[in-house]
């Protein structure tokens with residue numbers, strides 16, 4: 326496959342780190358979009374993007390863009406303007422989804438159905454038979470993106486969303502999305518540059534993503550399949566070579582990572598997930614309330630996702646954040662702490678001045694990710 330446009334989807338706030346990741350893989354024409362990054366690359370880049378990018382949710386290949394201002398024109402373009410047999414054999418299976426904005430077309434499910442009908446009719450015209458629909462594991466997953474009258478058809482190279490790394494065997498309430506957790510670590514700038522701690526680790530997602538980064542292990546090492554495995558042009562030799570090359574770049578981190586939680590179930594979930602990711606030797610796990618946790622070194626980076634407790638009485642959550650702030654001020658000077666929370670009022674009770682803040686989304690919850698430099702004087706801040 327020669328050079329092709331590629332669109333990689335991510336979360337709001339992670340576009341710039343994703344762009345850096347793509348440049349490091351050799352992508353050209355890298356441009357930041359809303360919750361996505363566009364670039365150009367070849368088949369090797371598509372495979373590597375799926376396997377190696379930490380902040381990608383999905384890798385999409387736009388194959389056709391056209392204007393349509395009504396359903397008939399849309400149907401005709403999908404049926405007549407794309408050589409679908411290049412991508413899918415008539416005996417293969419298909420899934421389609423559609424995302425609409427801008428007002429001309431109104432029902433995304435209907436537009437997905439219309440897209441599917443148009444593709445199926447393309448095959449009927451030529452082969453009498455037609456590909457079946459398989460929403461779970463199709464040979465070809467097609468996304469229709471329609472903004473006003475501008476319509477784009479894209480092939481989904483990822484299949485399942487790339488946050489499904491394959492290592493999560495156990496979980497606790499409110500686990501972070503793996504892509505967001507990796508984004509937090511990359512946004513903090515930590516990369517095996519000192520000891521790392523998540524003192525409220527839950528199921529361990531932040532510590533696991535940090536350990537994968539520190540050890541230069543591809544985030545999808547434990548995932549067993551990608552959408553492009555079922556593509557007509559799947560080049561197994563190329564894939565196996567690229568995977569082996571990426572796996573061979575793994576290294577032993579210089580620094581230890583630490584994950585702790587006050588809850589036994591969370592401690593156990595983290596241990597199980599670390600084991601399934603093959604990282605059990607890189608991260609020390611313990612059951613410990615943060616209020617009693619002592620820093621393992623004079624300096625390092627702490628990244629954590631405390632409970633937001635929007636439903637608790639304000640007093641309780643305020644007191645809890647105040648206790649976190651006090652403990653950081655008294656015992657963690659020399660460290661840099663990063664905290665993500667949707668509870669802006671509670672964050673004020675930390676009693677610390679952030680030196681940086683970013684807006685991110687944890688699911689539908691708007692959150693702030695704040696950086697606190699802890700030094701002797703920060704007690705007075």
Ligand SMILES: C[S@@+](CC[C@H](N)C(=O)[O-])C[C@H]1O[C@@H](n2cnc3c(N)ncnc32)[C@H](O)[C@@H]1O
Pocket residue numbers: 497498499500501502524525526527528529530531585586587588591613614615616630631632633
């Ligand atoms: C939102 S969850 C963290 C989820 C985690 N990031 C993940 O991906 O699974 C918050 C965690 O903080 C823990 N926690 C609450 N209070 C704590 C405390 N005082 N000390 C240590 N852990 C605490 C809870 O047990 C819970 O596991």
